[in-house]
Amino acid sequence: MRRHILTGAPGSGKTTVANLLAAAGRTVVAEAATDRIAAAQAAGTPQPWNDPGFCETVAKAQRDRQAAADALPGPDQYFDRSPVCTLALARFLGQAPGPILTAELDRIRTEGPYQRRVYCFDLLGFITPTPARRIDLDAAKSFEQLHLEAYTELGFTIERLPAAAPAERAALLTDLTEP
Numbered sequence: 001m002r003r004h005i006l007t008g009a010p011g012s013g014k015t016t017v018a019n020l021l022a023a024a025g026r027t028v029v030a031e032a033a034t035d036r037i038a039a040a041q042a043a044g045t046p047q048p049w050n051d052p053g054f055c056e057t058v059a060k061a062q063r064d065r066q067a068a069a070d071a072l073p074g075p076d077q078y079f080d081r082s083p084v085c086t087l088a089l090a091r092f093l094g095q096a097p098g099p100i101l102t103a104e105l106d107r108i109r110t111e112g113p114y115q116r117r118v119y120c121f122d123l124l125g126f127i128t129p130t131p132a133r134r135i136d137l138d139a140a141k142s143f144e145q146l147h148l149e150a151y152t153e154l155g156f157t158i159e160r161l162p163a164a165a166p167a168e169r170a171a172l173l174t175d176l177t178e179p
Contacts, residue, residue, distance in 0.1 A: 001074045003066070003114045004177050005082045007151065008121035009144035010133045013166060017121070018080045020170040027072045031080035032061035033089065037132040047134075055090040059083050059101040066113060076177055082114060084154055088146040108154065118156045119173055120148065124163045 006014045015031060022028040036057050040048030048054055062083050069077055083104035090097050097105070108114065123144060127137050135143065151158055159176060161169050 002076045004076060004078050005114050005118040006078055006080050007085050007118055007147050009123055009140040010135050011127040011140055012121035012123050013169060014121045015080055016166045017169045017173060018078055020166055021078055027077045029065050029069050029077060029079045032065060033058045034132050036061060041131055049093060052095060055086050055095055056098040056100045058086050059104050063104050083108060084150050085147060088150040091146050092143050116156055117159050118151050119161055120158050121161045122163050
């Protein structure tokens with residue numbers, strides 16, 4: 001099983017491309033942070049990322065989704081973010097990684113469940129705000145840099161996907177991940 005990580009700053013188009021891949025029959029594992037944000041907001045917490053346990057909640061969901069993906073078809077799976085992205089989020093929020101996130105990062109280092117090449121979606125030059133995405137372009141650029149640093153620190157090779165139409169990026173990603 002080849003597990004490919006899609007990463008990048010909020011608003012870079014990762015999820016749009018992941019949705020195109022899923023529509024084309026590829027196995028895609030959805031982003032955990034956005035789902036956790038939506039659930040918390042539905043329960044009345046408008047900015048759940050400010051909760052000191054938020055990154056731990058996301059890391060647990062990512063761990064559970066990666067384990068559940070073992071039952072999904074392959075040979076390629078596309079993960080909309082990984083615990084390394086959650087490390088970047090923790091740093092962006094000024095939080096120390098908790099025990100769940102730390103254990104996941106250690107597991108990634110020792111077990112190598114993901115391909116070592118990660119696909120980073122370059123920013124599109126604008127940000128479309130959503131209830132879960134309340135970041136401006138300058139902050140997104142800083143957040144993108146934290147992602148690049150975290151993946152590099154953990155020994156991943158970064159393949160940049162330039163800004164382009166979603167279908168072009170999906171085709172490029174498919175070409176890059178085919179054996």
